[in-house]
Amino acid sequence: MLEIKNLHARIVDDGTEIIRGLNLTVKAGEVAAIMGPNGSGKSTLSYILAGREDYEVTEGDILYNGQSILEMDPAERATAGIFLAFQYPMEIPGVATMEFLKVAMNEQRKARGEEPLKVPEFLKRVKEAAASLSMDINMLKRPLNVGFSGGEKKRAEILQMKLLEPKLCVLDETDSGLDIDALKIVSDGVNALRSPDRAIVVITHYQRLLEHIVPDSVHVLYKGQVIKSGDKSLALDLEANGYAGVIGEAA
Amino acid sequence: MPAVQETIDRVRKIDVDQYKYGFQTEIEMDKAPKGLSEDIIRFISAKKDEPDWMLEWRLEAYRRWLTLEEPTWARVHYPKIDFQDIYYYAAPKSTPGPKSLSEVDPELLKVYEKLGIPLKEQEILAGVQKTDAASEDEEISDNVYKSGRVAVDAVFDSVSVVTTFKEELAKAGVIFCSISEAIREHPELVKKYLGSVVPTSDNFYATLNSAVFTDGSFVFVPKGVRCPMELSTYFRINEKNTGQFERTLIIAEEGAYVSYLEGCTAPQRDENQLHAAVVELVALDDAEIKYSTVQNWYPGDAEGKGGIYNFVTKRGDCRGDRSKISWTQVETGSAITWKYPSCILRGDDSSGEFYSIAVSNGYQQVDSGTKMIHLGKNTSSRIISKGIAAGFSQNTYRGQVSAHRKAANARNFTNCDSLLIGDQCGAHTVPYMEAKNATAKFEHEATTSKISEDQKFYVMQRGIPEEEAIALIVNGFVKDVIQQLPMEFAVEAQKLIGISLEGSVG
Numbered sequence: 229m230l231e232i233k234n235l236h237a238r239i240v241d242d243g244t245e246i247i248r249g250l251n252l253t254v255k256a257g258e259v260a261a262i263m264g265p266n267g268s269g270k271s272t273l274s275y276i277l278a279g280r281e282d283y284e285v286t287e288g289d290i291l292y293n294g295q296s297i298l299e300m301d302p303a304e305r306a307t308a309g310i311f312l313a314f315q316y317p318m319e320i321p322g323v324a325t326m327e328f329l330k331v332a333m334n335e336q337r338k339a340r341g342e343e344p345l346k347v348p349e350f351l352k353r354v355k356e357a358a359a360s361l362s363m364d365i366n367m368l369k370r371p372l373n374v375g376f377s378g379g380e381k382k383r384a385e386i387l388q389m390k391l392l393e394p395k396l397c398v399l400d401e402t403d404s405g406l407d408i409d410a411l412k413i414v415s416d417g418v419n420a421l422r423s424p425d426r427a428i429v430v431i432t433h434y435q436r437l438l439e440h441i442v443p444d445s446v447h448v449l450y451k452g453q454v455i456k457s458g459d460k461s462l463a464l465d466l467e468a469n470g471y472a473g474v475i476g477e478a479a
Numbered sequence: 480m481p482a483v484q485e486t487i488d489r490v491r492k493i494d495v496d497q498y499k500y501g502f503q504t505e506i507e508m509d510k511a512p513k514g515l516s517e518d519i520i521r522f523i524s525a526k527k528d529e530p531d532w533m534l535e536w537r538l539e540a541y542r543r544w545l546t547l548e549e550p551t552w553a554r555v556h557y558p559k560i561d562f563q564d565i566y567y568y569a570a571p572k573s574t575p576g577p578k579s580l581s582e583v584d585p586e587l588l589k590v591y592e593k594l595g596i597p598l599k600e601q602e603i604l605a606g607v608q609k610t611d612a613a614s615e616d617e618e619i620s621d622n623v624y625k626s627g628r629v630a631v632d633a634v635f636d637s638v639s640v641v642t643t644f645k646e647e648l649a650k651a652g653v654i655f656c657s658i659s660e661a662i663r664e665h666p667e668l669v670k671k672y673l674g675s676v677v678p679t680s681d682n683f684y685a686t687l688n689s690a691v692f693t694d695g696s697f698v699f700v701p702k703g704v705r706c707p708m709e710l711s712t713y714f715r716i717n718e719k720n721t722g723q724f725e726r727t728l729i730i731a732e733e734g735a736y737v738s739y740l741e742g743c744t745a746p747q748r749d750e751n752q753l754h755a756a757v758v759e760l761v762a763l764d765d766a767e768i769k770y771s772t773v774q775n776w777y778p779g780d781a782e783g784k785g786g787i788y789n790f791v792t793k794r795g796d797c798r799g800d801r802s803k804i805s806w807t808q809v810e811t812g813s814a815i816t817w818k819y820p821s822c823i824l825r826g827d828d829s830s831g832e833f834y835s836i837a838v839s840n841g842y843q844q845v846d847s848g849t850k851m852i853h854l855g856k857n858t859s860s861r862i863i864s865k866g867i868a869a870g871f872s873q874n875t876y877r878g879q880v881s882a883h884r885k886a887a888n889a890r891n892f893t894n895c896d897s898l899l900i901g902d903q904c905g906a907h908t909v910p911y912m913e914a915k916n917a918t919a920k921f922e923h924e925a926t927t928s929k930i931s932e933d934q935k936f937y938v939m940q941r942g943i944p945e946e947e948a949i950a951l952i953v954n955g956f957v958k959d960v961i962q963q964l965p966m967e968f969a970v971e972a973q974k975l976i977g978i979s980l981e982g983s984v985g
């Protein structure tokens with residue numbers, strides 16, 4: 229589903245190269261965890277996948293279902309089924325969460341040539357999804373992310389992910405700022421989305437999240453490259469021994 | 480949210496020249512000779528069949544105007560206006576004054592039909608209701624059209640061509656007619672109130688207006704009456720090189736209530752045209768006037784050529800105790816806007832409000848804001864201003880809040896937010912505050928923000944294309960003000976804002 233080939237990318241503003249020859253393949257149905265120390269390029273990778281303009285790809289390619297997505301803007305990528313759950317979701321003042329969900333869902337439907345959702349159907353879907361994440365429906369009347377706690381923001385991200393039904397989900401540090409109960413709820417939400425035709429990329433610092441969302445593969449990112457890949461035991465190994473050993477091996 | 484959706488659809492359909500009201504109507508006009516003199520003023524007054532006192536009032540204003548200098552303190556730049564190169568009176572030959580609907584030239588009716596202004600009472604009564612899918616959720620049904628009846632006064636260049644629902648309003652005791660008609664039919668009211676809020680000596684443009692004003696609306700809501708429907712005036716400038724000098728006077732007697740809305744458009748032309756209006760509101764004890772404007776004069780083309788100069792003096796006098804005046808404006812048009820709808824809080828416990836959205840794009844220049852003059856005790860005022868600048872435009876909020884030494888416990892809250900789209904435009908906030916009474920409490924908040932790349936990226940990541948993402952963020956930014964508009968117009972206003980910002984994303 230996702231093939232990243234020898235990807236090099238830099239920050240447009242100052243030319244700093246962040247991704248330096250990254251290779252990664254994630255198949256449909258797979259949950260891949262990307263781990264790595266601070267500054268290894270994890271969040272940058274998620275932004276580049278989603279098409280953020282601050283980064284420029286200088287070499288290599290990103291294939292999604294066999295097609296290069298480098299020329300697509302963020303909205304086109306989203307419509308094609310790529311979803312990024314942000315580490316720091318943005319506040320959108322004056323735009324009720326409910327309203328935002330409706331616009332997003334219907335824009336994607338429109339791009340696919342589908343009719344907009346009827347209001348009762350839309351409400352039904354939102355209510356079900358919110359209930360599954362233990363979210364109060366009244367919260368959705370508030371402007372998106374404005375005044376939400378860290379946990380509420382993360383839940384709102386997963387809510388959007390559920391409703392937009394993407395094919396490739398990228399979760400950037402979704403566990404940061406969550407207490408253990410919220411972590412459980414969010415993880416359950418993600419697990420419910422596991423399906424044979426969907427790939428999930430989980431970016432995290434800690435093994436903790438991977439106890440709840442058990443990955444099929446684990447990849448260690450360091451200095452903009454995947455330096456080691458393995459199964460879930462790799463994450464446990466990192467937890468126990470830190471990154472130093474893996475980095476040393478690669479060096 | 481249907482409004483955003485519609486904004487998007489509309490924006491998509493519209494090409495670079497997005498101004499959709501730029502058409503011109505070929506209609507035979509009766510015009511005064513070009514230029515300004517006492518003779519021209521006599522000509523206008525005679526055309527309107529005015530009593531002598533009115534002519535004298537005009538002439539006195541004219542003589543005063545000759546001694547005044549054009550103000551230059553606003554942050555706007557334009558070549559000097561040649562006041563002798565303007566026509567001061569232009570009226571359709573076929574309809575020189577308001578008539579009943581059946582007598583109005585069908586060509587004129589077509590104009591209003593094209594503008595989407597409902598003039599045919601029958602149709603309105605029949606209730607062509609635009610109701611969106613009902614929903615159980617408040618947030619979503621926020622923008623649903625409510626079928627509402629609106630009485631309209633249609634002003635075409637220098638004359639009012641028709642006023643609807645007059646008879647029905649008269650049954651409630653409400654007078655709604657053109658100012659020209661009011662001068663003839665209700666001279667005692669006009670004499671009593673005209674110029675009592677904005678005196679003929681007020682400022683350069685107001686004085687000019689007092690000399691040459693041609694038409695506008697007159698509203699009188701008697702004691703204890705709640706006006707049974709929304710009133711509105713639709714101003715259309717059609718004729719070339721013609722200035723429009725609108726004069727509107729609204730009086731709400733003790734305990735009365737009225738909600739009034741004005742809209743305006745003009746053809747697309749390369750020359751600039753002048754619109755210099757004066758609006759006066761008077762609220763007596765316990766009265767409330769809500770005045771809303773959706774200003775969509777032709778803004779000029781992409782290079783800044785043409786467009787309306789909108790130099791307007793609007794002021795409300797909370798003359799009675801516990802009276803309330805509320806201004807809401809959505810300003811998207813005009814090449815230059817110079818406009819400060821203000822409140823004089825004379826009565827004790829009176830309150831004034833100013834809610835404004837000013838959108839500028841291309842080379843538009845906006846210098847707008849309000850004055851809240853606290854004179855009475857326990858008076859309060861509230862100012863919410865949202866400026867949105869895009870393209871190469873300049874957008875200034877200029878506001879004055881003052882408390883007289885007798886204005887014990889005066890309260891003001893001001894919030895001015897500016898949003899910049901792109902990096903070639905400018906937003907400026909110029910607040911003046913003056914409290915001569917120690918018990919006055921004034922609060923001022925101001926922010927300037929740019930639509931951040933982060934926000935835009937986030938919204939787009941959900942599958943919302945760039946233009947729509949901006950429209951969504953902007954509509955969120957102005958929501959506090961949109962909510963103040965009468966429901967029927969809130970949706971229109973949102974669409975208009977989307978259209979005005981078309982092409983703002985580079």
